[in-house]
Structure formats: structure tokens, C-alpha cells
Amino acid sequence: MLLRHSHTSPFVRKVTVMLHETGLMDHVAIETVDAWAEPAGLTADNPLSMVPTLVLEDGTSLYDSTVICDYLDQQHDGTRMVPAGGDRRWRVLREQALADGMLDCAVLIFVERVRRPQERRWDEWIELKQRAITRSLDMLEQDAAGLAGRVDLGTLSVAVALGYLDLRGAVGPWRDTRPALAAWFAEFAARPSMLATAPPA
Ligand SMILES: N[C@@H](CCC(=O)N[C@@H](CS)C(=O)NCC(=O)O)C(=O)O
CATH class of the missing domain: 3.40.30.10 (Glutaredoxin)
Structure with missing residues (x-):
């Protein structure tokens, strides 16, 4: 492949x-x-x-x-990264959707700030997308206990989204008001899969 x-x-x-x-x-x-x-x-x-x-x-x-x-x-013999059925399946898929949505917002903010000519920058659009990310972070903080101890498509998507917020500074510092999510992310980010795929600084 x-x-x-x-x-x-x-x-x-x-x-x-x-x-x-x-x-x-x-x-x-x-x-x-x-x-x-x-x-x-x-x-x-x-x-x-x-x-x-x-x-x-x-x-x-x-x-x-x-x-x-x-x-x-569907190409590996280990535990499925998306459970085949039940409540856990919808939880994992919803987490992936939330994380991908946060990434869409963060990429749009990056494009607006960095790629678009300064005189055409739309600050209200940036703030709209930042509010969407902020609400998502607040929801994840409330649900951080539910992320703990899991390695699946939901948790890896959330971890990648948090890593990208840090890379681009899309919403500024987010950890102080979300200690449970920050602690969960610190642990997940130390996994070999995350270390091996870290973007260049
Ligand atoms: N929904 C897509 C999003 C992929 C995406 O946004 N890729 C960006 C890079 S982060 C890209 O290729 N951008 C090129 C472009 O927009 O022309 C996915 O999940 O793969």
C-alpha cells in the first residue's frame, strides 16, 4: 500500500x-x-x-x-479499533467525528491566519471556529474519565486533535482549565505510536 x-x-x-x-x-x-x-x-x-x-x-x-x-x-488480527456493535461503537465513532470536526476548525483557522492575505482575513470566522473548538474541549474535559485506559479509533483521534491544537496554537493554552483532559493526553501522547508520528516542531 x-x-x-x-x-x-x-x-x-x-x-x-x-x-x-x-x-x-x-x-x-x-x-x-x-x-x-x-x-x-x-x-x-x-x-x-x-x-x-x-x-x-x-x-x-x-x-x-x-x-x-x-x-x-479490517486488515489486522488484533482487537478492533472500532467495536463491531453496541454503545461502545457509537461512542468511538462520535469521538472520531468530534475530533475530526475540531481538526476541520483548526485547519480553517490556520488557513485564515497563515495562508490568506492579511487584508482579507476574517476575524469573526476565526472566532466562530475557536468557539466550536472550545466547546468541544469542555465536553471532552467532562468526559475525560471515559477516555482513560482505551486505545481505539476514538481515543487516538482525540489525541491527534489535541496534538494539532498545540502545533498550530489554534485556541491558545487549553490545559489550565481542563486538568483531567490534559492528564489523559499527557499519558496517551507518550505512546510509541504518538511519538513516532509527531509532526516536526
Ligand atoms: N476529511 C478529510 C480532511 C483531509 C484534509 O483536510 N487534508 C488537508 C491537509 S490537513 C489537505 O489535504 N488539504 C489540501 C487542500 O485543501 O487543498 C480527512 O479526514 O481525510
Whole structure:
């Protein structure tokens, strides 16, 4: 398999943490691309020109990160990263959706602050997206006990989202008012899968 990849994309990191946690990392070749440059190899596999994009041995391409993680979860023999059924399944999938939504907000804030010309920056839009992230962090703080001791697609997605908030400073310091979430994240962030996929400083 070939993973079209970027070192700073948190959605790519979600997939690479998943690869490490499921023991599949050795089955994947990595090709780093600049998705914004619309490289021909990437657009041939994914017309959206977005990473992550996974190309299978038979040439089939998979995107986005949710579809790739679903596929990978069917390629290993360990405990499923998304439970097959029951309340835990919906909890894990909801956590992934919340974390991905936080990432969408954080990426939009980054684009607004860094990529868009200063004179066209829309501060109200940035604040709207920051409020969405803040509310999500507050919800996760209330639910931090429910994250403890679990390694699945829900918890790894949340950890990747928190890591990206730190990387981009999307909402400033968040730990002081959310001690339970901060403690949980400190422990999860020390996992080998998280250390091996940390973005460049
Ligand atoms: N929903 C997608 C989001 C992927 C995404 O936003 N990728 C960004 C990098 S973080 C990208 O490729 N951006 C290129 C562009 O927008 O042109 C997923 O889960 O994979």
C-alpha cells in the first residue's frame, strides 16, 4: 500500500497512528506530497487533492481518513479499533467525528491566519471556529474519565486533535482549565505510536 502523506497533516497522523497501533506500518510505503500544489500523482488518485490518500496494491485509492481507518481496521488480527456493535461503537465513532470536526476548525483557522492575505482575513470566522473548538474541549474535559485506559479509533483521534491544537496554537493554552483532559493526553501522547508520528516542531 502507498500512503500519500504530509508531515503536518493531522488527518494523515490519525492514519499513521492507526497503522502503528494495528501493527500495519510495515505494510505501507510513504510518499510525502504538497496537496496544495495539486501534484499529478495525488490528483490522479484523489480528485480532491487531499491527504491522506491510500493506494492499495490493486490500484484502488481510498480517502478520506475515516474510510482509510475503516479499511485498515479490517486488515489486522488484533482487537478492533472500532467495536463491531453496541454503545461502545457509537461512542468511538462520535469521538472520531468530534475530533475530526475540531481538526476541520483548526485547519480553517490556520488557513485564515497563515495562508490568506492579511487584508482579507476574517476575524469573526476565526472566532466562530475557536468557539466550536472550545466547546468541544469542555465536553471532552467532562468526559475525560471515559477516555482513560482505551486505545481505539476514538481515543487516538482525540489525541491527534489535541496534538494539532498545540502545533498550530489554534485556541491558545487549553490545559489550565481542563486538568483531567490534559492528564489523559499527557499519558496517551507518550505512546510509541504518538511519538513516532509527531509532526516536526
Ligand atoms: N476529511 C478529510 C480532511 C483531509 C484534509 O483536510 N487534508 C488537508 C491537509 S490537513 C489537505 O489535504 N488539504 C489540501 C487542500 O485543501 O487543498 C480527512 O479526514 O481525510
